[in-house]
Amino acid sequence: MLVRSKVNGEWRESDVWEGSSLLSMLRDELGLPGSKNACEQGECGSCSVWLNRELVCACLVLAAQAHGREVRTIEAMSSEDRLHPVQEAFVAAGAVQCGFCTPGFVVAVADLLSQDPTPSEEAVREALSGNICRCTGYQKILDAVFLASAQMTGGAY
Amino acid sequence: MDVLLPRALEEALEMKADRPEARPIAGGTDVMVELNFDRDRPEALIDVSSLPELRDWQREDGTISLGAGVTYTRIMRELPEHVALAQASRTVGSPQIRNRATVGGNLGTASPAGDALPVLAAHDAEIVLASAGGSRRTLPWNEFSVGVKKTALAPDELILAARWRILRGPASFSKIGTRNAMVIAVASLCLVFDEEGRSVRVALGSVGPTIIRASEAEAFAGEALSRAGAWDDAWAPFPVADVEAFGELVAGAARPIDDVRGSAAYRQHACGVLARRALSWALLDRRENGG
Numbered sequence: 001m002l003v004r005s006k007v008n009g010e011w012r013e014s015d016v017w018e019g020s021s022l023l024s025m026l027r028d029e030l031g032l033p034g035s036k037n038a039c040e041q042g043e044c045g046s047c048s049v050w051l052n053r054e055l056v057c058a059c060l061v062l063a064a065q066a067h068g069r070e071v072r073t074i075e076a077m078s079s080e081d082r083l084h085p086v087q088e089a090f091v092a093a094g095a096v097q098c099g100f101c102t103p104g105f106v107v108a109v110a111d112l113l114s115q116d117p118t119p120s121e122e123a124v125r126e127a128l129s130g131n132i133c134r135c136t137g138y139q140k141i142l143d144a145v146f147l148a149s150a151q152m153t154g155g156a157y
Numbered sequence: 158m159d160v161l162l163p164r165a166l167e168e169a170l171e172m173k174a175d176r177p178e179a180r181p182i183a184g185g186t187d188v189m190v191e192l193n194f195d196r197d198r199p200e201a202l203i204d205v206s207s208l209p210e211l212r213d214w215q216r217e218d219g220t221i222s223l224g225a226g227v228t229y230t231r232i233m234r235e236l237p238e239h240v241a242l243a244q245a246s247r248t249v250g251s252p253q254i255r256n257r258a259t260v261g262g263n264l265g266t267a268s269p270a271g272d273a274l275p276v277l278a279a280h281d282a283e284i285v286l287a288s289a290g291g292s293r294r295t296l297p298w299n300e301f302s303v304g305v306k307k308t309a310l311a312p313d314e315l316i317l318a319a320r321w322r323i324l325r326g327p328a329s330f331s332k333i334g335t336r337n338a339m340v341i342a343v344a345s346l347c348l349v350f351d352e353e354g355r356s357v358r359v360a361l362g363s364v365g366p367t368i369i370r371a372s373e374a375e376a377f378a379g380e381a382l383s384r385a386g387a388w389d390d391a392w393a394p395f396p397v398a399d400v401e402a403f404g405e406l407v408a409g410a411a412r413p414i415d416d417v418r419g420s421a422a423y424r425q426h427a428c429g430v431l432a433r434r435a436l437s438w439a440l441l442d443r444r445e446n447g448g
Contacts, residue, residue, distance in 0.1 A: 001160060018158040018202070019192045040193040042186055042254055043339060054230075057253045060189040062182055064160045065204055108252070129338030130251020 005066045007032070008076035016063045023047045023058035025066070026073060034074035034103045045131030046104040048111075049073045055111040057130070074103035077110065086110045089148035090141075097135035105131050109145050117153050119145070159201040166210035169315060170289040172203055177312030179203040183211075183226055184257030186250065187266045205315060211261065222285070222320040225261025229273075232260075241279065241328035241347050245272045248332050251339050261316045264301070267308045268341075270363040274302070275347035276330055278360035278368040280321035286310060287317040298368070305366045326350030327442035329435050332362075333419075333427045343419040344427040346407070348435035350443070355379060355388050357439075359432060364411035364424050371432075374406035378436065391443035400433050400440075407432035 004013045007030060014029035021040075026032045026049070036046035040059045047058040050072040051065075058073075077084040083091070086109045096102050105128065112119060112127040119127065124145050133141060149155070161179055163169035173179060179201035182188040191197040205211060211226030214236065221239070223232075229246035233255070237243045249255050249272050263271035264284060277284075277298050284301040286294050288311065298319075301309050310316065328349040334340030345362035357378035359371040381399040382388050408429035413421040 018160045019198065021189060021193060041190045042250065045251065045253060048253055054256045055253050056257055059193060060185045060254075060257060062160070062185055062189060062192075062202065062204065064162060064202075065182075065185065065206055067162065111252075126338070127252055129336075130253045 001064060003063050003067045005068070006070045008072060014063070018064065020063045021059050022049070022051070022061035022063050022066045022071065025063040026058060026071070032073050032075050036100055036103060038100070042130075043132065044101070044104070045108060045128075046101050048104040048107040048131065050107070050111070055108060074107055077106065084110065085152050086113065086144070086148045089144040089151060093140050093144035093147050095136060095140040095144035097133075101131060101133040101135075105133065105141060109148060112145070113149055113152060118149055118155065158198060161201060161203040162207070163203065163205075164207055166208050166287065166315075166317075167289070167291075169203060169205060169208055170287055170313075173315055174289040174313045176201050176203070181205050181261075181265060181315060183259045183262050184228065184254075186254050186258040187262055205261070211317065216323070219323050220320055221323055222318045223260055224318050225264065225316040226259050229255035229258050229260075239323075239328075241330045241349060242273065242276045245276045245330040245332075245345075245347065248272050248330070248334075248338075248340075248342075248345075254339075260319060264316050264319065265308065265310070267302050267304075267306050267367075269305060269365060269367055270342045270345070272330075272332065272342065272345065272362070274298075274368045275345055275360040275362040277319050277321070278370055279328075279347040279349045279358045280324065281358075282319045282321040284319055285317040286314045288314045293317070299370075302367045324349055324351045324353075326352040327439040327446070329438055331431050331435060333431065341418060344411070344413070344424045344431065346428065346431040346435055348432070348439060350439055352388075355383070357382070357436075359407055359410075359435075361407070361411055361428055363418075364413040364428055366412075369410055369412060371407045371410035374403055374410060374432065377406055378403050387440070387443075391440075395440055400436050403436055404429040404433035 038044045038046045042057040042060045049058045161172045180199040183206045211224045213224045229249045232246040263273045283295045330347045332345040333343045342363040347360045361369045385395045386393040411428040413424035
């Protein structure tokens with residue numbers, strides 16, 4: 001079936017299997033492999049994207065449900081020569097190890113900071129409870145969130 | 158496989174009458190897992206996430222009607238005064254899941270571990286079902302939910318809403334799992350007080366084929382509060398022995414099985430612990446809030 005969605009600001013059309021997920025549409029049809037495919041059951045958060053500005057797991061959205069809607073992925077967060085402040089913070093804090101979970105974390109952190117620019121540690125842990133990292137042990141990821149928060153609000157870290 | 162994309166309820170109901178085998182999908186947090194793992198391949202899917210009629214909630218004449226398509230994120234944001242429901246919502250999955258998952262999904266999937274279900278049961282909720290031609294029927298929660306993943310939903314019907322009388326009194330939802338997030342309940346409990354009706358209600362999740370109301374424990378608690386004079390005076394001393402006896406009765410009402418998430422014995426024990434805690438919280442809450 002044909003699905004037409006506004007992906008990262010541009011209307012794109014894909015011909016997908018009726019049962020396919022938004023994640024497989026993004027990765028296999030639209031050439032956007034930044035959102036990762038890991039658990040396919042919403043457990044790990046590595047496919048986090050925005051659907052109509054709401055944070056979702058792309059693996060749990062039926063591609064057809066994105067028809068006529070707006071999708072924003074990790075690919076839209078940086079430009080040619082500039083990373084998003086959350087991405088810069090992940091690099092600076094050493095919050096990346098194997099990197100597989102990173103796109104999902106970056107999206108989830110950006111979503112959190114857009115709603116709560118200076119979150120408490122408790123709020124960060126709750127907001128990131130749906131993103132799993134099997135390498136870093138989370139402390140550096142937390143460091144990155146507070147660094148990004150400080151940089152984005154002009155506060156001190 | 159076909160995907161049906163109705164834009165309004167009546168259109169959806171006509172499609173469902175025409176294609177009764179079509180599986181409704183809203184947030185997709187259950188249905189997509191089945192598809193992704195190829196556990197099930199329905200002949201058709203009907204997307205109910207765009208139906209405005211399912212996305213509303215209303216409070217009227219002391220009753221709340223909660224549309225089947227209201228997400229857990231919205232419940233937390235828009236209905237925080239419905240304490241037990243908001244607490245249960247906060248334990249659902251993760252932010253990503255709560256942004257999509259709906260109360261209608263918990264009802265339709267009918268897993269005894271559905272986090273909203275003990276709350277609906279404790280409130281004696283009715284489930285509103287719709288079929289084409291403006292036809293509506295209402296079932297009490299325990300007639301709607303009839304077994305593990307089994308409901309009384311007819312093939313041409315869609316779940317429209319859950320509604321219940323708003324109760325005055327303390328309420329809580331608690332859940333046992335291996336983490337604070339992303340867990341399917343090993344056992345869960347919703348306790349609510351109905352100050353006007355002078356009754357206590359307890360519903361258990363994940364410890365039986367459907368949600369279980371611990372009626373013997375409920376009657377005991379109501380009487381124990383009367384004996385203590387606590388319905389009239391929240392500060393009246395309430396015997397610890399009664400809290401313990403209440404816990405035992407609640408544990409006795411559970412009908413758990415052994416499975417990968419926990420043993421039957423553990424679940425039974427957990428129900429008693431949750432019950433004692435919930436009753437203690439409620440008694441304290443009535444003192445703090447003037448009963």
